[in-house]
Structure formats: C-alpha cells, structure tokens
Amino acid sequence: MPSRSLEVADIFRDHGAAWRAANAGHISLNQFKVMSAIERCRTAALGGHVARCADCAHEHIAYNSCRNRHCPKCQAGAAKIWLAAREAELLPVRYFHLVFTLPKQIADIAYQNKREIYNLLMRASADTVVRIAADPKHLGAKVGITSVLHTWGSAMTHHPHVHMIVPGGGLSTDGSKWIACRKNFFLSVHVLSRLYRRLILEGLAKLHKAGKLQFFGDLTNLADRNVFDTFLQPLRKIEWVVYAKEPFTGPKAVLAYLSRYTHRIAISNSRLIRFDSIFRYF
Ligand SMILES: [Zn+2]
Ligand SMILES: [Zn+2]
Known part of the structure; x- marks a missing residue:
C-alpha cells in the first residue's frame, strides 16, 4: 500500500505539461486554469502558514488550497462543510423527501x-410546495425547503429533477406556533403535481413569448409559437410524477446522499486505482 493515496494532482504534475504540449491549440483557457489550480493546490506555490505549538515547539505547515470548482481535494472538503451546515439546520421534527421531475419532452x-x-x-417546484403548504385546506403553514438540482440520472443521461428536504410542518401564518402535518403524510402528491405541472407549463409559455428559449437540431421547429403550443398540449393531460415520502433513514441520510452530488467533480481522487502508462479509474 502506498503511504499516500494517488491524486489527480499527482497525474497532472507528472504528465500535465506533456499533455498540454501535445494538445496545444485545443485546450481552453478555463481548462488551463483548472489544471494549474489542481497542480498547485496545497503546495508551496500557493503559499501557506506555519502553526507552532507553544508547549513543544512542534511546527505544522499548512499550504493554501485552490478552491477551484473542479479540484477533487477542495470539493471533497466543500461537500463535508455543506453537509455539516445543512445538518445543523435540521429541526427536531420529521422530514419529507420530495422529488420533482420534468417529462422527457421538456x-x-x-x-x-x-x-x-x-x-x-x-x-416552480419550490413555489408549488410553499403555496400548497400555505393553503389552509392542506397544511396552512409556512414551510422551509432545501432544494438540490440534479441534472443527470443514475444512468448518466440528462434527467433534470429537483430533490427537496422539507420538514413535516411549518409556522402558522402569524408565526406564533408550529403546525405539524399528519403522520406519514406531508401534502397530497396529486395536488402538488397538478400545480407543479401548471407552473412549469405557464413558465415555459412565458419564456417562449419573451424569446428566451433557443432551439437547435430536431427541435428547431419549436421556435414557432404555434408549433410549441401543440408540442406542449399532450403534457397538459398526462400525470406529472411528484415523489413525496418520509425517508426511513431520516433526513441526514438524504442530505448525505445529496452532498455527494452537490460538489461532485468528474473524477474524484477516491476513484483512482493506479497510475502507470495509462491511468485507470472506476
Ligand atoms: Zn484545490
Ligand atoms: Zn437525483
């Protein structure tokens, strides 16, 4: 076993310069910046500070980190900080996990x-929950939401959806008391999905009218308002799936799952197996 596990930074430091030379003209400025940040992260190149124990005079040198969005070392730390902050926000009440998905066409x-x-x-997903929860026919309370956007499904195909962690209750309109939802039931998924469907479809029509949508390839025809309306028509009728369940494992497990995605980078250090002439990862 090596004393220190393999890092993307090791590979970049050993072979980055050669790779950049071989691919000169095909590397964007941003790619250069990311490689440089990862290579220099937590090395003397970025500076640092020395901590010294007043009792035993032991010295510890801590180098600065790059904080780049694509740096495996920095993002692993950022995910931990995000998770700790979200856990600290949790109230001592039951929580629900909601998922809002877009139909394939959208x-x-x-x-x-x-x-x-x-x-x-x-x-649209947040407005749906806030509005239905505020309705006295349903919960009649102001709820708080943590939402995380996922754009890829487990099969690594484009599949935009939102995960939400919502407490099973909220504050009364005057803020004087906590109103808890019924056991094992947050809000009707049927009611949620109807409003969610309406808000998305209305939002799409508005974006189209304002000229904010672009269409390419197979979808070029949708630039025409009438074609777009006809395209959306069947989606007004189908059921849109909204998932809402109390997680068996509690909200912390859901947050931990989400934190692995919120700061995910293409290849994390833990996925590296070994580094020889070609590098391997799983
Ligand atoms: Zn870094
Ligand atoms: Zn997801």
Missing part, C-alpha cells in the same frame, strides 16, 4: 436551454 428543451429551464424547475 428535459430535451432544457438540454438546449439549461439556465432558463433549470431556473424554472427550481422556482
């Missing part, structure tokens, strides 16, 4: 309009 449009439609998905 996922295809989202692939060509990531910023606009991911925004719409995050907003």
